[in-house]
Amino acid sequence: MAHGPAKGISRWLFTTNHKDIGTMYLWFSFAMFLLGGVFALVIRAELFEPGLQIVEPAFFNQMTTMHGLVMVFGAVMPAFVGLANWLIPMMIGAPDMALPRMNNWSFWILPFAFAMLASTLLMEGGAPNFGWTFYAPLSTTYAPPSVTFFIFAVHIMGASSIMGAINIIATILNMRAPGMTLMKMPLFVWTWLITAYLLIAVMPVLAGVVTMMLMDIHFNTSFFDAAGGGDPVLFQHVFWFFGHPEVYIMILPAFGVVSQIIPTFARKPLFGYASMVYATSSIAFLSFIVWAHHMFTVGMPVAGELFFMYATMLIAVPTGVKVFNWITTMFRGSMTFETPMLFSVAFVILFTIGGFSGLMLAIAPADFQYHDTYFVVAHFHYVLVPGAIFSITAAVYYWLPKWCGNMYNETMGKTHFWMAFIGLNLTFFPMHFVGLAGMPRRIPDYALQFADFNMIASMGAFLFGAAQILFLFNVIATIRGGKKATDEVWENPEGLEWTVPSPAPYHTFSVPPEVK
Amino acid sequence: MSSEGSYYVPAQSKLPIFASLGLFLTVFGAANWLNGNDTGPTILFCGGLLFAFVLWQWFSAVITENLQGMNSDQLKRSYVWGMGWFIFSEVMFFAAFFGALFYIRNFAIPWLGGEGDKGIANEFLWQGFEATWPLMTTPDMAVNGDAAKVLGPEQSMSFGTVDSIWSWLPFWNTMVLMTSSVTVHMAHSALKNANRKGFNIWLGITVALGFIFLVLQVEEYMEAYLHMGLTLESGAYGTTFFMLTGFHGAHVTLGTFMLLVMFLRSVIKGHFKHEDCFGFEAASWYWHFVDVVWVGLFIFVYVLG
Missing domain, CATH: 1.10.287 (Helix Hairpins)
Structure with a gap:
């Protein structure tokens, strides 16, 4: 076993070290976050004023599509896998991931997959332009030729996710230190265990649905063609059977992150640990039986509408348990508001707003009004930006001192927080209003009465984008130097990762610790 | 743990x-x-x-x-988890296609044929189309007659009469695969009893059965394409038939190849000991998995086809 990292580029290309691989995942994710962010800013620049001014409508469609795909598959998912790589072995007292070489393979597929996906922008006919949900027949009969590259990119990034998830499950189930029983695991580990299960269950379904598309496009099958006895709505069922668990894949690890951070800065143990575990499991189970709430207006039988409506509302129960637990953890705690805590508190508040708008959307008859409007855009950006993205940001600030041994600049961190917080609310809150008033999503132009709110949203988006540059600067500055962090970093944080030195040595827990 | x-x-x-x-x-x-x-x-x-x-x-x-003894029991358990969850991912992949078959048969086609509220499409778009399964006359044919582009098959693969079962290829395919699941288990038992010769023989038989299954599948496909007018392009029936059996066939091919490699490793290199045979065990689990998928196919694609 090598004792330290290899020199030069080969360290990164050939590594089997969970910390190296976690770092690569996180940097890759940040690069994709910036790329997807640029796409978003193109959208917001075009929507700054009514009328068409900056891009062609056809290119606008490519931007909405690529923004969604890059953010979901390139930014959020790899970021959580990166955090899992860095943290799970240290949290459970394992020397590394269970299958270290496959771990590196899971990562290195991604740059290839996204290079292929991004290259479609330069292809004849342009990049995929059918939205990140790629509904047939837009994505089959009427798709640009680049759809074939998109399909194969999805295939290999799915393979990467499945291998990553298998590795995480094997690590958690098989590599825990003696005494680390399941119900002693940190919640981040628990949420990832369940997320990994969801990934293995639904990424193959995504592979299935893009395969059906591929066959319909190139081999004249009739999956989504009514003339042959198929049905375009079948696409939506299969896609959302993947798609709904997918949104929990993007949020469950976020629940795990804030469940680690809030107790530290409230200086109280997490309230209701066991109920958190059960709530997470319930959410995972429910995620498999609610998919058609994305399709209320497609023309389902009434029995289907009712079933999916009530099943969806049920999700509010375990989610409510979680929010209650976070708030109760903070209740009468000795709270301080360092940057990770700011992001986590904002997470609890703003994610809950997204949850409430989700509850509104769950009501089938009301959804007929909201469907495909900016209200939906507001809803899922409220759960993804202050949800997934804020939790990832919080995690980076919280664990960065452990990773690189230096404290970040608190003032800069707080500035980042407030810029991001104000920016995202300016961007997404007005979308509720224009959406309720009927502004359709994915259209490059809009009626004049929406102009003011759209202008505010666009300004907020650029503010949010600028905040991320500050984040990048802060992270690089912290890696290069700064005040040395102690081993504990924070005041009495809980978890094995705080028992190792800062920065964490290249290999930790070669001999498993004893957990009491 | x-x-x-x-x-x-x-x-x-x-x-x-x-x-x-x-x-x-x-x-x-x-x-x-x-x-x-x-x-x-x-x-x-x-x-x-x-x-x-x-x-x-x-x-x-x-x-x-592994041969150098670098693998701890713990790592071996990681491999076991890895293979188990990989097979689960494969199950979900097939679930997507079985789900598509279910949806097309039970919802899409009856609706196209005019059933229920959603049957309104029949009146406006596909007048004259009648819901049947196997789908021999596509909605396109019902509406456009000779000008139709999506043609149904001339014959389907579904089960005929009970007397003809002995000449029904899918029945024999089922027999072959079910038998192979037993023989691969016999091979495993032989290995557990440190019976190298028995292991090689039973495993060899399993590989041969896998190969026979594939030959019969090719035979069936040729029959479909050459004599039955049943192709990948024959509407929803051809689509689901070939995609389900095709992906299954691809998995049988991979499974046969895996077992063949295990066979050669045992015969040529003398690999696998009774307490250390994970490579073989993983391949045999995979083999049982493709068998189970076949049972699903046999029921839902052939018998109830």
Whole structure:
């Protein structure tokens, strides 16, 4: 076993070290976050004023599509896998991931997959332009030729996710230190265990649905063609059977992150640990039986509408348990508001707003009004930006001192927080209003009465984008130097990762610790 | 949960990056080929070759490490978890296609035929179409007659009469695969009893049965294409029939190949001991999995077809 990292580029290309691989995942994710962010800013620049001014409508469609795909598959998912790589072995007292070489393979597929996906922008006919949900027949009969590259990119990034998830499950189930029983695991580990299960269950379904598309496009099958006895709505069922668990894949690890951070800065143990575990499991189970709430207006039988409506509302129960637990953890705690805590508190508040708008959307008859409007855009950006993205940001600030041994600049961190917080609310809150008033999503132009709110949203988006540059600067500055962090970093944080030195040595827990 | 104290973390490895490159070139070539670019097949071929070579190296490395005793019991359990969850992912892949079959048969086609509220499409778009399964007359044919582009099959693969079961190929295919599940289990039992010869014989029989199944499948496909007018393009029936049996056949091919490799490893290299035979066990689990999928196919595609 090598004792330290290899020199030069080969360290990164050939590594089997969970910390190296976690770092690569996180940097890759940040690069994709910036790329997807640029796409978003193109959208917001075009929507700054009514009328068409900056891009062609056809290119606008490519931007909405690529923004969604890059953010979901390139930014959020790899970021959580990166955090899992860095943290799970240290949290459970394992020397590394269970299958270290496959771990590196899971990562290195991604740059290839996204290079292929991004290259479609330069292809004849342009990049995929059918939205990140790629509904047939837009994505089959009427798709640009680049759809074939998109399909194969999805295939290999799915393979990467499945291998990553298998590795995480094997690590958690098989590599825990003696005494680390399941119900002693940190919640981040628990949420990832369940997320990994969801990934293995639904990424193959995504592979299935893009395969059906591929066959319909190139081999004249009739999956989504009514003339042959198929049905375009079948696409939506299969896609959302993947798609709904997918949104929990993007949020469950976020629940795990804030469940680690809030107790530290409230200086109280997490309230209701066991109920958190059960709530997470319930959410995972429910995620498999609610998919058609994305399709209320497609023309389902009434029995289907009712079933999916009530099943969806049920999700509010375990989610409510979680929010209650976070708030109760903070209740009468000795709270301080360092940057990770700011992001986590904002997470609890703003994610809950997204949850409430989700509850509104769950009501089938009301959804007929909201469907495909900016209200939906507001809803899922409220759960993804202050949800997934804020939790990832919080995690980076919280664990960065452990990773690189230096404290970040608190003032800069707080500035980042407030810029991001104000920016995202300016961007997404007005979308509720224009959406309720009927502004359709994915259209490059809009009626004049929406102009003011759209202008505010666009300004907020650029503010949010600028905040991320500050984040990048802060992270690089912290890696290069700064005040040395102690081993504990924070005041009495809980978890094995705080028992190792800062920065964490290249290999930790070669001999498993004893957990009491 | 356990810990042996010293866990083997492999040294740096060139395998993953080249596996990624090979995988990327394979799909990049395939996409180019499908889009009609001349370079596609070459890229696909080179990528596939590289990928296969890397996998060969990778498996060799894992086998060598095991033979050198570098694998702890804990790592072996990780391999067990890995294979188990991989098979679960395959189950979900097939679930997507079985789900599509279910939806098309039970919802899409009855609706196209005018059933229920959604049957309104029949009145406006597909007048004259009647819902049947197997779908011999597509909605396109019902509306456009001779001008139709999506034609149904002339004959289907579904079960005829009870007397004809002995001449019904899917029945024999089922027999072959079910038997092979038993023989691979016999091989496992032989190995557990340290009976090398029995292991080799039973495993050899299993590989042969897998091969016979594939030959029969090819026979069935040729029959379908040449005499039954049943192709991948024959509407929803042809689509679901060939996609389900085709992906199953691809998995049988992979499973047969895996068992063949295990057979050769045992015969030529004398690998596998009764307490250390994970490579074989993983392949046999995979084999049982493709058998179970076949049972589902036999019921839902052939018998209830």
